Amino acid sequence: MFLRPLIAAAVLALAGTAQADVTATDILGRQVSLPEPAHRIVLGEGRHLSVLGLMHDDPVALVAGWRLDKPLDPPTMAAYRQKFPAIDAIRSVGAGNRDLSVEAVIALDPDLVVLTLIDEKDPAMTVARQQLEAAGIPVAYVDFFSHPQENTVPSLRILGALTGAEDRAESFIRFYQERLDRVRQRLADPAIPRPRVFMHVHAAPVNCCSTVGPGVFHDFVTTAGGQNIGAEAVKGVLGNVSLEWLIGADPDFYIATGGAHMRARGGLVLGPQVDAEEAQTSFDALTSAPGFASLRAVQTGHAAGVWHLFNDSPIHIVLIEYLAKTFHPDLFGDVDPMDTMQQIEAKFSPVAVPGAWWVTPQK
Structure with a gap:
C-alpha cells in the first residue's frame, strides 16, 4: 500500500x-x-x-x-x-x-x-x-x-x-x-624590480608605433613582472606613439607582436605554420631598422617578438610564462613555456598546429 x-x-x-x-x-x-x-x-x-x-x-x-x-x-x-x-x-x-x-x-x-x-x-x-x-x-x-x-x-x-x-x-x-x-607567487615580493617594458603591437619598422594602454597585453606584462610604459601615453586599449617618443622613453625591454598578417607589411611574422627562419629574419629586419637599432633594449639583448594572437584566448598563459622568464630569468629558469604550449595541444585542444610563437636576438 x-x-x-x-x-x-x-x-x-x-x-x-x-x-x-x-x-x-x-x-x-x-x-x-x-x-x-x-x-x-x-x-x-x-x-x-x-x-x-x-x-x-x-x-x-x-x-x-x-x-x-x-x-x-x-x-x-x-x-x-x-x-x-x-x-x-x-x-x-x-x-x-x-x-x-x-x-x-x-x-x-x-x-x-x-x-x-x-x-x-x-x-x-x-x-x-x-x-x-x-x-x-x-x-x-x-x-x-x-x-x-x-x-x-x-x-x-x-x-x-x-x-x-x-x-x-x-x-x-x-x-x-x-x-x-x-x-604570481614568485613575483609576490614588492622588492623585486619591475622592468619598464614597451609593447609594440602589429610591429613593423614603418609607421611606428602602435602600443597598448590598460587591458589585454598590459595585463600580461604586469602579471609577468613588468611595467607597461605604453600606458603612460595611451589611455585606451590601443593607441600610437612616435618613434621619437619610444627612443626618449628608453625602455628596459622592447617586446614586439606580430603574425602572418604582418608579412605583407614587412613586419614581424610569427604564429602557426611560420618557420623559425622566417620569424628570425623578420625580427632582425625590425630591430635593425633606423631608430629601433638604437634602443638600449635592442642593443643589450632585451628585445623579443611574440605572436599577437596569444590575446583573446586562455592560451595566453603561455605568453605570460614567456614574458616572466624574459623579464626575470633568475626566477623562472625552470619554467618552459613551450612545454606548456605542447601540453595544451596534447591534453586539451582537438587540433595542433606547429609554428614559431616567439623570437629573440641571435647570440
Missing part, C-alpha cells in the same frame, strides 16, 4: 530533474538559463571556437553560426577543417567590425549566442542583444580580451556550464591556474 506513493514521488523527482534549467551567471552578472546544454551556438567571435575546443572533443558540432570579423587564423582554420569538415557548414552572421545580422542569427534557430565585453560597450550591439532576447534566444557575455586576468577563469566556467562541459572546463582551469599562481 506504500508502493504507489513512492512510485509517484520518484516520477515527480525525475520530472523535476528533466525540467531543471542549465544556468550560469555571465561576465556582466546576468543570469543565463537554458532548458538543456547548448548545442546550436552562435559565436560573436569565430576564434572562440578554439576556446570551446579546450573543453569539447568536437567543438564544431556545437556551432551553427559565427561572426567573422575576428576569425580563426588561416592555418588553425585549415587544421580544424581537416579534422572536422563540417566546419564549412557554419554560417556567417556578420563579417564587418562588430557587425551582427540579427535576422541571420534568428534564422539559424540557435539555443545560445555568445558575445564579448567589447560588444557590451557598443550601443548597436546592445540593441541586437535586446532583439535576440525578445526572440527568445539566450545571450551570454564572456571576456578573454579586455581584462584577461580577471575574466578568463569565470568565462571558461560560463561556457563549461552552458555547454555541459563543467568537468572539462575545470580541468583546464586547474592547469591554467597552477601556472598563473606560480608566476
Whole structure:
C-alpha cells in the first residue's frame, strides 16, 4: 500500500530533474538559463571556437553560426577543417567590425549566442542583444580580451556550464591556474624590480608605433613582472606613439607582436605554420631598422617578438610564462613555456598546429 506513493514521488523527482534549467551567471552578472546544454551556438567571435575546443572533443558540432570579423587564423582554420569538415557548414552572421545580422542569427534557430565585453560597450550591439532576447534566444557575455586576468577563469566556467562541459572546463582551469599562481607567487615580493617594458603591437619598422594602454597585453606584462610604459601615453586599449617618443622613453625591454598578417607589411611574422627562419629574419629586419637599432633594449639583448594572437584566448598563459622568464630569468629558469604550449595541444585542444610563437636576438 506504500508502493504507489513512492512510485509517484520518484516520477515527480525525475520530472523535476528533466525540467531543471542549465544556468550560469555571465561576465556582466546576468543570469543565463537554458532548458538543456547548448548545442546550436552562435559565436560573436569565430576564434572562440578554439576556446570551446579546450573543453569539447568536437567543438564544431556545437556551432551553427559565427561572426567573422575576428576569425580563426588561416592555418588553425585549415587544421580544424581537416579534422572536422563540417566546419564549412557554419554560417556567417556578420563579417564587418562588430557587425551582427540579427535576422541571420534568428534564422539559424540557435539555443545560445555568445558575445564579448567589447560588444557590451557598443550601443548597436546592445540593441541586437535586446532583439535576440525578445526572440527568445539566450545571450551570454564572456571576456578573454579586455581584462584577461580577471575574466578568463569565470568565462571558461560560463561556457563549461552552458555547454555541459563543467568537468572539462575545470580541468583546464586547474592547469591554467597552477601556472598563473606560480608566476604570481614568485613575483609576490614588492622588492623585486619591475622592468619598464614597451609593447609594440602589429610591429613593423614603418609607421611606428602602435602600443597598448590598460587591458589585454598590459595585463600580461604586469602579471609577468613588468611595467607597461605604453600606458603612460595611451589611455585606451590601443593607441600610437612616435618613434621619437619610444627612443626618449628608453625602455628596459622592447617586446614586439606580430603574425602572418604582418608579412605583407614587412613586419614581424610569427604564429602557426611560420618557420623559425622566417620569424628570425623578420625580427632582425625590425630591430635593425633606423631608430629601433638604437634602443638600449635592442642593443643589450632585451628585445623579443611574440605572436599577437596569444590575446583573446586562455592560451595566453603561455605568453605570460614567456614574458616572466624574459623579464626575470633568475626566477623562472625552470619554467618552459613551450612545454606548456605542447601540453595544451596534447591534453586539451582537438587540433595542433606547429609554428614559431616567439623570437629573440641571435647570440
